[in-house]
Amino acid sequence: MCDLRGRTVLLTGASRGIGAATAQALGHAGASVVAHYGSYATGSADATSAVPEERKLLVQADFSEPGSARTLWKAALAWHGRIDALIVNAAIQAMTPLDSSDLTWDENWAMTMQVNLLEHASLVREAVRHYLTTGGGIVIVVSSWAAQRGAAVPELIAYAASKAA
Numbered sequence: 001m002c003d004l005r006g007r008t009v010l011l012t013g014a015s016r017g018i019g020a021a022t023a024q025a026l027g028h029a030g031a032s033v034v035a036h037y038g039s040y041a042t043g044s045a046d047a048t049s050a051v052p053e054e055r056k057l058l059v060q061a062d063f064s065e066p067g068s069a070r071t072l073w074k075a076a077l078a079w080h081g082r083i084d085a086l087i088v089n090a091a092i093q094a095m096t097p098l099d100s101s102d103l104t105w106d107e108n109w110a111m112t113m114q115v116n117l118l119e120h121a122s123l124v125r126e127a128v129r130h131y132l133t134t135g136g137g138i139v140i141v142v143s144s145w146a147a148q149r150g151a152a153v154p155e156l157i158a159y160a161a162s163k164a165a
Helices: 019-026 042-047 068-079 102-134 145-149 152-164
Strands: 007-013 032-037 055-062 083-088 139-142
Touching: 007 019, 007 068, 019 032, 019 042, 019 139, 032 042, 032 083, 042 152, 055 068, 068 102, 083 102, 102 139, 102 152
Parallel strands: 007 032, 007 083, 032 055, 083 139
Antiparallel strands: none
16 A cells, blocks of 8 residues: 555444455555444454554444434544545445345335445545545445345345445
């Protein structure tokens, strides 16, 4: 990774898997990292443990709540007054089996789309608006092989659809 000293990066889903590894790499490269987590604060703290305190901010946002991405953006932006890169990574995998009840089917599809698509679209919108006024920035959206090939697990079709979107 290149030298990111002096750059502020907002990373969603920093508490596990790809997000945790990305948070570590960003910190190692010298970036100031805004590490988002939904419910697993310990994971984000662990992922950024090697990043000096002055270069990290852990922010909780529950993307199942409409508008939470805008609140996250505002908190991240207030920290250093600028965000140079947004990495959209967070996702859930709510089970949506074909034989589930209508209520479960509807709720899990809605929650998956809210968390994996709608809040991230709002976050990207905030980033683009910010970049238009500051002269540019970077948006990286992490997807999944399921977006191209479909769900390997039939109960995760909503996940695959959300990542393709």
